[in-house]
Amino acid sequence: MQFYEGAVLPRGSFPCRPATVGVIVAAPSWLRQAERRVDHVQAQDAGADLRRSAWMAAAQAGDGAAYQALLRECIPIIKSVARRRGISADRIDDVVQDVLLTIHRGRQTYDPSRSFTAWLSVIAERRAIDLLRRIRRQDAREVHAPLALENHADEAADPARGLAQAEATGAVARALASLPPHQREAVQRLVLDERSLADAAALTRRTKGSLKVNLHRGLKALRGRIASGG
Amino acid sequence: MNTFSNNDSAHERLIRHLVTDLIPVRRLQPPSVRALAWLAAVVATAVALALIADLPALGRRLIAAPDMWLAVTGSAATAILATFAAFELSLPDAPRTWALLPLPAALMWIVASGVGCLRAWFVPGTHAADLNEARDCLIFIVGLSVPLSALLIIMLRRACPLHPKLTALIAGLSSAAAAATLLNLFHPFDAAATDLAVHVVAVAIVIVANRAFSGRLLTTNFSRSGVTRAMPRSN
Numbered sequence: 197m198q199f200y201e202g203a204v205l206p207r208g209s210f211p212c213r214p215a216t217v218g219v220i221v222a223a224p225s226w227l228r229q230a231e232r233r234v235d236h237v238q239a240q241d242a243g244a245d246l247r248r249s250a251w252m253a254a255a256q257a258g259d260g261a262a263y264q265a266l267l268r269e270c271i272p273i274i275k276s277v278a279r280r281r282g283i284s285a286d287r288i289d290d291v292v293q294d295v296l297l298t299i300h301r302g303r304q305t306y307d308p309s310r311s312f313t314a315w316l317s318v319i320a321e322r323r324a325i326d327l328l329r330r331i332r333r334q335d336a337r338e339v340h341a342p343l344a345l346e347n348h349a350d351e352a353a354d355p356a357r358g359l360a361q362a363e364a365t366g367a368v369a370r371a372l373a374s375l376p377p378h379q380r381e382a383v384q385r386l387v388l389d390e391r392s393l394a395d396a397a398a399l400t401r402r403t404k405g406s407l408k409v410n411l412h413r414g415l416k417a418l419r420g421r422i423a424s425g426g
Numbered sequence: 427m428n429t430f431s432n433n434d435s436a437h438e439r440l441i442r443h444l445v446t447d448l449i450p451v452r453r454l455q456p457p458s459v460r461a462l463a464w465l466a467a468v469v470a471t472a473v474a475l476a477l478i479a480d481l482p483a484l485g486r487r488l489i490a491a492p493d494m495w496l497a498v499t500g501s502a503a504t505a506i507l508a509t510f511a512a513f514e515l516s517l518p519d520a521p522r523t524w525a526l527l528p529l530p531a532a533l534m535w536i537v538a539s540g541v542g543c544l545r546a547w548f549v550p551g552t553h554a555a556d557l558n559e560a561r562d563c564l565i566f567i568v569g570l571s572v573p574l575s576a577l578l579i580i581m582l583r584r585a586c587p588l589h590p591k592l593t594a595l596i597a598g599l600s601s602a603a604a605a606a607t608l609l610n611l612f613h614p615f616d617a618a619a620t621d622l623a624v625h626v627v628a629v630a631i632v633i634v635a636n637r638a639f640s641g642r643l644l645t646t647n648f649s650r651s652g653v654t655r656a657m658p659r660s661n
Contacts, residue, residue, distance in 0.1 A: 255448065256450065256451050256453055257450050258448060258449060258450035260445045260446075260448050263444070263445055263448050264441060264442075264445045267441045267444060267445075268441065271437055289436065289437070292437060293436070293437070293440055296437070296440055296441065296444060297440075297444075298518050298586065298588065300444045300447070300448075301518075301586045302517070302518040302585065302586030303451055304451040304452065304453055304454050304584070304585075304586075305454050305516075305517050305518060305519075305585050305586055306453075307453070307456070308453075315519055318519040319518050319519050319588075322518070322519070322588055323588075326588070
């Protein structure tokens with residue numbers, strides 16, 4: 197970028213040769229600094245882009261480390277493109293995942309002599325537009341009716357399910373009751389009561405190691421008894 | 427904060443899946459080169475068919491009806507442009523507007539065929555196709571389009587079309603136009619109204635079948651990869 201008299205012109209767009217304009221006012225120091233900053237950022241961007249292209253070329257050859265580094269760097273770029281396209285914050289991650297999958301699936305179509313960042317941005321834009329279309333189609337089909345949803349009968353509801361569940365619970369309770377007392381205690385405290393190992397140890401006055409061994413044996417015995425229908 | 431960390435870990439999980447799934451790939455040739463490869467296969471088919479075709483009859487017909495050149499040029503240009511468009515559309519960064527590329531040539535093909543059809547009505551003594559000949563045309567276009575479409579779809583599947591149905595539709599147009607162009611080798615009469623209608627039906631069958639079946643093939647290629655199945659969702 198060049199700054200002339202405060203006007204910002206992209207390189208190569210100067211409408212005529214500077215000598216024919218007449219006097220060009222020397223840019224003030226803050227503008228020169230800004231120009232240097234812009235050049236610095238552009239140089240950094242170009243460097244990053246070259247690095248990404250090299251990573252992608254390595255990924256095409258099967259280099260997993262380069263691929264991982266590249267995909268991680270892609271995420272902020274994709275998010276920025278999606279945000280610019282007007283994707284809502286809760287959907288941006290869907291675009292990220294779609295684009296990462298597209299990169300993976302289409303990695304053989306990338307030509308390393310071209311800018312990777314430009315390639316990625318175009319794909320991110322297309323995926324973002326696709327998602328917006330999907331959302332629009334979905335919104336056109338769906339209606340917001342919370343009362344209807346609440347009042348809708350559950351067709352999959354099975355009146356016998358409660359009975360079956362009670363039977364299964366009874367079978368577990370019988371199997372648990374048939375365990376030796378130490379094992380039953382360990383299963384009761386650690387699994388059913390969801391206590392921590394330290395809590396259970398304090399409560400039962402046993403060591404943590406003993407509780408762990410009893411829990412392991414108790415669960416194994418339970419599994420065996422329930423599997424054999426006992 | 428929690429949501430962000432959940433989503434970030436979902437991305438990390440996906441990246442790990444993709445890295446695990448990574449295998450070396452051969453870089454694809456530019457779409458124009460791949461399009462030329464398919465067109466070379468069509469030209470090879472044309473040469474093979476020309477060996478058994480009645481070329482002097484074709485020459486006489488083209489001299490008698492110069493507008494036939496326009497129809498043949500139109501169908502050939504449609505095939506060529508649709509092929510380039512299909513290969514461009516198979517790239518993930520291609521704009522959908524590539525699909526418009528073959529339209530001018532297709533328009534020229536339709537108009538020139540229509541003119542030939544009108545002449546068959548107004549010029550006495552023009553040989554018009556009977557029902558059997560029309561049926562042969564239908565079988566020829568559809569029959570030749572099947573292997574051409576299959577080859578084209580196999581080549582397109584190697585890329586990554588983001589709009590598989592549109593890509594398949596243009597691929598169908600390309601195959602149908604190529605088959606209709608090659609039909610001229612065995613078509614010693616003008617396109618009368620019935621014949622033209624049969625051509626339109628044959629081309630439409632090929633395009634619709636491509637969009638339905640090949641579109642699904644191209645979609646399957648994208649969504650049923652092992653990675654997609656294992657893809658963790660962010661929400």
